[in-house]
Amino acid sequence: MKKYLLAFSFVALATTGLQAQSITPQDASKHIGETVTVCGKIFGGRFFEKNDRTLLNMGAAYPNNSLTILIDGENRKKFTNPPEDFYTNKEVCITGAIRDFKGKPEMEIVEISQIVVNEAGAK
Numbered sequence: 001m002k003k004y005l006l007a008f009s010f011v012a013l014a015t016t017g018l019q020a021q022s023i024t025p026q027d028a029s030k031h032i033g034e035t036v037t038v039c040g041k042i043f044g045g046r047f048f049e050k051n052d053r054t055l056l057n058m059g060a061a062y063p064n065n066s067l068t069i070l071i072d073g074e075n076r077k078k079f080t081n082p083p084e085d086f087y088t089n090k091e092v093c094i095t096g097a098i099r100d101f102k103g104k105p106e107m108e109i110v111e112i113s114q115i116v117v118n119e120a121g122a123k
Contacts, residue, residue, distance in 0.1 A: 020036050020037045020095050022038075023039075025038055025065075025067040026059055031098050032100050033099070034097065034098060035096060039094075040059050040066075040067075040091065040092070041059070042057065042058055043057045043060055043088070043089075044088050045087065047082060053072050054072075054083050054084055055069065056068070056071070058094070068101065068104060068105070069109060070101075070106055071108070078112045079112060087115070091117070092116060092118060093115075093116050094107060094109065096108060096109065
């Protein structure tokens with residue numbers, strides 16, 4: 001019996017304890033330094049050729065966005081469509097660590113699996 005209880009406890013911890021907390025883009029600034037899942041709308045984005053970076057605006061249009069999503073050039077190559085076009089006006093969930101960039105929350109995508117389109121909220 002103890003063997004089964006121990007196995008169940010391990011499975012419960014593995015399936016719940018390792019999942020990132022889910023928050024809104026508006027709450028991102030309260031979670032600097034944490035790994036979370038942020039779900040919300042991408043209001044637009046821009047590719048900056050000069051520094052080979054893509055920025056997506058989550059929660060509102062720039063400059064009022066609640067969270068900036070950063071994709072650098074090496075990671076941008078992993079996407080089949082330009083992220084600034086493909087994700088605009090879509091509801092997505094993004095998992096990663098939130099950091100402070102000049103007083104605003106930012107999350108970097110290093111793997112395409114970090115961003116998932118919410119099909120129910122896709123437009």
